[in-house]
Amino acid sequence: MSELTLNDAVAPSARKMTEAAPLRVLIWRRFLRHRLAVVAIVVLGLVIASAVLAPLSRYEPTQQNPANALQPPSPQHWFGTDDLGRDVFTRTLYGGRISLTVGLSATLLSLLIGVLVGMVAGYFGGFADNALMRITDGFLTLPTLFVLILIAALLREIPALGLTSSVLIVIFVIAVLSWMWPARIVRGEFLRLKHRDFVLAAENVGAGHSRIMSRHILPNTVSLIIVQGTLLVAYAIITESGLSYLGFGVQPPTPSWGNLLATAQTYALRAPWLMIFPGLMIFITSMAINYIGDGLRDAFDPYSAR
Amino acid sequence: MKLNLPNTTHRRRIAITFILLVMAALIMAACGAPSAAPATGDASAPSQVVVIIPEEPASLNQYHAVAAIVRQVADAVSAPLAAPNAQGEFVPVLAAELPTVANGGVSEDYLTVTWKLRPDLKWSDGEPITSDDIKFTWEAVSNPASGNVLSLGFEKIASIETPDELTAVITYSELNQAYLQQFMYGILPRHATGAPEEMLQWAWNRNPVSGGPYVVTEWNAGESIVMDRNPYYYLEGQPYIDRVIFTIVPDPGAQMAMMAQGEAHVQLWPGEVKEVYDAQMNGMAALQEIPGQWNMTLFFNLSRPFDDDPGAEPPHPILGDLRVRQAIAHAIDYETIVTAVNPGVIETATPFAYGWYQCDQERKYPYDPEAAKALLEEAGWVEGPDGIRVAQGAAYAEDGTRLRVQLNGYTNFQQLVKLEEALAEMFKAVGIETTIQNDDFSIIFGSFDDGAPRQLGNFDILVYDTSLPMEPHASIANTYMSTAIPTADNPAGGNASRWVNARADELIRAAGATVDLDARRAAYCELSDLIATELPRLNLYLFTEGYGASNRLSGYEVNMWGSLSWDIQNWRLD
Numbered sequence: 093m094s095e096l097t098l099n100d101a102v103a104p105s106a107r108k109m110t111e112a113a114p115l116r117v118l119i120w121r122r123f124l125r126h127r128l129a130v131v132a133i134v135v136l137g138l139v140i141a142s143a144v145l146a147p148l149s150r151y152e153p154t155q156q157n158p159a160n161a162l163q164p165p166s167p168q169h170w171f172g173t174d175d176l177g178r179d180v181f182t183r184t185l186y187g188g189r190i191s192l193t194v195g196l197s198a199t200l201l202s203l204l205i206g207v208l209v210g211m212v213a214g215y216f217g218g219f220a221d222n223a224l225m226r227i228t229d230g231f232l233t234l235p236t237l238f239v240l241i242l243i244a245a246l247l248r249e250i251p252a253l254g255l256t257s258s259v260l261i262v263i264f265v266i267a268v269l270s271w272m273w274p275a276r277i278v279r280g281e282f283l284r285l286k287h288r289d290f291v292l293a294a295e296n297v298g299a300g301h302s303r304i305m306s307r308h309i310l311p312n313t314v315s316l317i318i319v320q321g322t323l324l325v326a327y328a329i330i331t332e333s334g335l336s337y338l339g340f341g342v343q344p345p346t347p348s349w350g351n352l353l354a355t356a357q358t359y360a361l362r363a364p365w366l367m368i369f370p371g372l373m374i375f376i377t378s379m380a381i382n383y384i385g386d387g388l389r390d391a392f393d394p395y396s397a398r
Numbered sequence: 399m400k401l402n403l404p405n406t407t408h409r410r411r412i413a414i415t416f417i418l419l420v421m422a423a424l425i426m427a428a429c430g431a432p433s434a435a436p437a438t439g440d441a442s443a444p445s446q447v448v449v450i451i452p453e454e455p456a457s458l459n460q461y462h463a464v465a466a467i468v469r470q471v472a473d474a475v476s477a478p479l480a481a482p483n484a485q486g487e488f489v490p491v492l493a494a495e496l497p498t499v500a501n502g503g504v505s506e507d508y509l510t511v512t513w514k515l516r517p518d519l520k521w522s523d524g525e526p527i528t529s530d531d532i533k534f535t536w537e538a539v540s541n542p543a544s545g546n547v548l549s550l551g552f553e554k555i556a557s558i559e560t561p562d563e564l565t566a567v568i569t570y571s572e573l574n575q576a577y578l579q580q581f582m583y584g585i586l587p588r589h590a591t592g593a594p595e596e597m598l599q600w601a602w603n604r605n606p607v608s609g610g611p612y613v614v615t616e617w618n619a620g621e622s623i624v625m626d627r628n629p630y631y632y633l634e635g636q637p638y639i640d641r642v643i644f645t646i647v648p649d650p651g652a653q654m655a656m657m658a659q660g661e662a663h664v665q666l667w668p669g670e671v672k673e674v675y676d677a678q679m680n681g682m683a684a685l686q687e688i689p690g691q692w693n694m695t696l697f698f699n700l701s702r703p704f705d706d707d708p709g710a711e712p713p714h715p716i717l718g719d720l721r722v723r724q725a726i727a728h729a730i731d732y733e734t735i736v737t738a739v740n741p742g743v744i745e746t747a748t749p750f751a752y753g754w755y756q757c758d759q760e761r762k763y764p765y766d767p768e769a770a771k772a773l774l775e776e777a778g779w780v781e782g783p784d785g786i787r788v789a790q791g792a793a794y795a796e797d798g799t800r801l802r803v804q805l806n807g808y809t810n811f812q813q814l815v816k817l818e819e820a821l822a823e824m825f826k827a828v829g830i831e832t833t834i835q836n837d838d839f840s841i842i843f844g845s846f847d848d849g850a851p852r853q854l855g856n857f858d859i860l861v862y863d864t865s866l867p868m869e870p871h872a873s874i875a876n877t878y879m880s881t882a883i884p885t886a887d888n889p890a891g892g893n894a895s896r897w898v899n900a901r902a903d904e905l906i907r908a909a910g911a912t913v914d915l916d917a918r919r920a921a922y923c924e925l926s927d928l929i930a931t932e933l934p935r936l937n938l939y940l941f942t943e944g945y946g947a948s949n950r951l952s953g954y955e956v957n958m959w960g961s962l963s964w965d966i967q968n969w970r971l972d
Binding site: 154155156158159161175176177241244245338343344345355358360361362 | 739815833840
């Protein structure tokens with residue numbers, strides 16, 4: 093990778109922007125040079141496509157055949173069957189719908205809250221910083237399990253939640269429990285960057301706070317935010333299954349990778365295929381998102397060029 | 399976070415990938431690997447049995463036992479006057495004989511019961527066991543500050559006289575049908591315990607002066623409870639085994655490995671189907687099981703949920719109509735459930751499935767999907783475009799209401815989830831849509847004040863397993879009487895179905911007023927028939943109960959009324 097030109101490692105301000113390609117093209121080019129990231133995008137695309145195309149499977153995700161339970165993988169059932177004789181392949185595909193939705197949406201929501209809080213706290217400092225960071229600390233010290241049980245008890249008052257609203261609640265709960273990490277990281281970056289020359293320059297030409305925050309400082313923190321995001325996706329997918337243990341979230345018989353994995357524990361020795369396939373999907377998805385994040389970070393951050 | 403050195407990120411990525419793969423391999427290996435466990439003594443050492451228990455009892459005082467594990471261990475050190483054997487009959491333990499009307503031990507009006515102790519009984523510290531200890535047990539347990547959690551009717555005792563060291567004369571202020579059960583959880587030594595109001599803090603609770611076959615010699619928290627023979631045990635030459643080690647192993651995989659390698663001799667609650675268990679034991683051990691007490695049941699809510707009224711009225715829009723409940727009963731393929739969905743369970747159609755009050759109950763509405771559909775049509779539920787029925791002239795539901803019910807169970811119980819999922823498919827086949835909502839144990843079984851759905855009546859169909867004790871009357875009365883519907887005035891009521899039936903009330907009152915077992919059984923069996931017809935609940939099956947036992951162990955008998963250690967004095971090791 094040493095054939096990278098020197099230009100890539102030089103701050104954009106040192107070049108004449110009119111002569112170079114637009115920034116987003118540069119970023120895209122740099123991203124494409126990260127071959128693993130490109131492969132990861134293709135893999136993630138395939139995973140998403142498999143979830144979207146799940147109805148093409150010849151089985152229904154809840155179609156049972158107890159007489160044919162716990163069969164190992166075969167031409168009829170590529171991933172074997174589970175304890176009620178359901179097709180694990182079909183359930184894994186359908187499970188991706190919930191898990192990917194929850195994983196990606198909860199991450200986006202968590203980042204949205206975290207970045208906003210971190211931006212305001214880091215940029216304005218003083219009272220706003222103190223107040224917001226104490227709230228962040230407060231959320232970090234929440235005993236998660238008890239909060240979840242409390243939420244479950246409160247939700248119990250609402251009769252018959254549909255699947256859509258359960259998924260929305262799960263996304264919301266996961267975001268509420270995880271926005272603190274991006275908030276602290278973004279705050280730190282804003283504290284570091286807000287006295288840099290380019291920020292002072294922007295101030296001097298009369299840019300407002302929101303413009304400075306969003307147009308000048310935020311783009312410089314994107315690489316860190318992306319790394320944080322990739323970690324959150326896997327966290328969200330696993331946490332979702334934990335929530336259904338506590339009585340909310342996705343309830344059976346709707347499959348998600350998390351709850352397929354949870355059920356599989358009982359049969360770990362007798363029917364390992366129940367565990368392997370959903371586990372592999374979570375693994376592949378997390379790895380893919382991680383590599384994409386890696387590629388994006390390298391693409392956005394000229395200093396990390398190899 | 400930034401890395402300025404060339405190629406470092408790439409190398410780091412490879413390293414991370416490698417570490418993840420190694421971790422995955424380790425996790426997989428850990429799943430299958432047996433865990434190390436202390437080896438048992440050699441042949442020349444005194445005989446010793448290792449009993450695996452999945453959790454640690456907080457105390458060995460059975461009067462504080464909320465957790466089932468306590469009795470499993472505590473029976474080895476307890477001193478009952480009488481206890482049920484494997485046939486469900488009471489047999490004397492420390493008592494010389496069972497008090498009956500015939501032998502003069504029980505008065506004609508059943509209000510006076512005289513217990514006689516065996517002569518020359520001693521506690522494990524050598525002090526004599528006397529009738530005063532019987533009296534002390536009543537004083538201690540009936541003290542409101544004692545922390546007692548068992549309902550044994552101690553409050554019905556008016557007085558206890560001790561005319562001599564071996565005789566205790568108990569006078570009841572009202573009939574206690576369960577008088578033989580009164581001291582089955584053991585009597586307490588006055589000289590070695592403490593003040594009744596401090597019972598929760600007694601040192602005795604974890605190091606009891608014992609009247610049972612063993613004494614605690616070592617308690618390693620979180621690890622093991624070691625017991626040695628009680629030298630003063632009343633049975634000559636017993637127990638046969640010198641030392642019993644209750645070892646605490648929560649992980650089922652480790653438990654199985656210990657059994658398969660012969661490191662342990664008894665495994666409590668293995669949670670496996672017999673064929674699977676025995677196959678994994680390679681002839682070292684086998685699962686000893688019998689039909690148990692836990693009866694898997696659907697509880698229908700006959701009253702409207704979420705109307706801020708826990709009472710019986712107004713009726714449930716769907717389940718308030720008997721024909722819908724009958725249709726649900728017809729929709730269930732009981733055979734498939736007990737053979738394929740949860741193999742190893744035993745079908746039953748009655749809550750009174752065992753004990754002296756057992757009733758032979760046949761299903762009133764056996765598996766018949768066509769009959770189910772016909773009943774739903776008749777009840778005003780017609781098939782909608784997607785196969786799910788909608789109300790059109792139903793008794794309590796507005797036209798257009800979807801025929802949707804929610805099954806409500808508790809979490810962390812895979813067998814229950816399987817059952818719910820199977821039921822949902824069976825209901826769908828007759829046009830009933832089913833959602834599943836499983837809540838944390840503490841929510842389902844919470845109190846009225848906690849807003850537990852069961853107590854407030856905020857559910858459609860509850861699914862869980864329930865059991866009846868040896869003397870079932872208090873439980874039956876609090877489950878089926880119309881006066882037992884949980885409300886603000888009666889928060890502990892157990893009639894969660896909100897079933898109101900005058901004949902049921904009458905039968906239960908009659909059964910509660912007599913000690914004639916035949917008359918009581920007849921009343922309970924008529925009640926069973928009424929329940930199977932009116933369907934406030936639908937009984938599905940009994941779980942089996944038991945433990946894994948080494949093939950070297952003999953002399954034991956699995957007892958659904960007793961604990962694992964109820965007959966530990968009879969165990970032998972070859």
